[in-house]
Amino acid sequence: MIISAQKEFEEILRSLEQETTIFLVGCNGCAEACQTGGEKQILKMLELLEREGKTISGSLIVDFLCDKTLIKVKLKAYEAQIIKADSLLVMTCGIGVQATAAVVDKPVHPACNTINIGGSRGEWRGEERCAECGDCLLDFTGGICPLTACTKGLINGPCGGAANGKCEFEPEVRECGWQLIYERLQKLKQMDKLAIILDPKDYSKMQPPPYLRSTVMWSLEQIAEETPVK
């Protein structure tokens, strides 16, 4: 679940200054859940923009806007309306905006800010968050991620800042992740894990492998390299 929040309407309006005809895009996934880009918000945005003198050439809500293939097919059916529009306003997370921008030849504007402190990515809607660190430590920490549960992402135990099980930063809302880990390990009778000294994290592991990062040009280069020059 990716958390997004709508930008101030004034900011959205400023970004659309140069344009009069807009196509709206929403998402029935996380953006709907966050009430930033579901049907209700699209209708509201339509009303607000029309009040400001804009023409809305059409709108579309995709089930998961992060699915590029899906958007491509869906948008195809709205081709005429999109061609009429000067730009698209996308009311989802940054991934949805980028995905849309990748498949249409029109300016694409984000209507939301993607909020992801502590890494709340992935489909799981519980407290458990993953920062996609590429080298999972859950085995050492009782299945609680130290990178996201601890405000500082500490991996070798708590700082000295916790009080009553709360974090030194925003104790009203933040549990101390290391207190949770400590309690869990106690429950699991795995206190010995707390004494293991973990090496500094290898953040290069957060990079996806080259083939996942590949562009068409990259693939062509690979093929060219494989073909021996005669």
Place this chain on the structure above:
Amino acid sequence: MSFKELLNSDKFLITAEIGPPKGVDIEPMLSKAMALKGKVDAINITDQQSSVMRLGSLAGCCILKREGMETIFQVTCRDRNRIALQSDLLSAFVLGLENVLCLTGDYVGLGDHPQAKGVFDLDSVSLLQAARQLEQGYDLAGNELTGKPCFCLGATVTPGADPLEPQLIKMDKKIKMGARFIQTQAVFDLCRFKSFMHNARRLNNRVKIMAGILLLTKAKMATYIDKNIPGIVVPPIFIDQLEASPEASTLKTGIEIAGQLIRQIHEEKVCDGVHIMAIGKEEMIPEILASAGF
């Protein structure tokens, strides 16, 4: 004798910390430090304490060193990644600073630049590991160095933490990674601190542990600390003493409380020394020491 040599002696160790200026007027820092010359074994210069941006610890230590004082360079993991941290350790060594206190650092949101990105690429344990690896002639990535630095490493602990066990386990990790001295978070409740010392000694009886002594200036401050600072309990008797003393002499009462704590720690050999924190009132440190009998 250098601080490092003193760690091998039986001397009751006394250190104090001074916050560098927010700006470039180094005069107050320097005069506060000069007043401590010959009275303390080393002076810590804090590293952006409470996440408030100031002059750096490295510069502060260098200035004091130039005046012939022994310093402790404080390094937190909050503002620098492993490249900058290792580089600063090397810089410290070539500038003649060998004592280094390795800390995690407060969260950025607590300071005066809450917009900043908290780094925490390393933690206090891996920062010690990095320093040790540099001493062995390699950086964290395993690349060879030209010439080897040599440090005298220290770390911190919160002896009043509840639960204490994870703190002790982490302290043990820091000792295993080369910490030779420990400066603790402020201590007021000696009974509780003694039980911490008992546990700490069971883990390791060679590391030098110095109890943190925080100067209380007002009853209001004492109550605030008691309520808001994690791991610090101020016994009601101290708060009462401060409340009972007339407005003009609360500072004097605070000095007496600090002095009395130091005296008791020294006489009862509770631990190996004290680390005095008189935030914003560092000029009072000589008086605290005098009231403790030093």
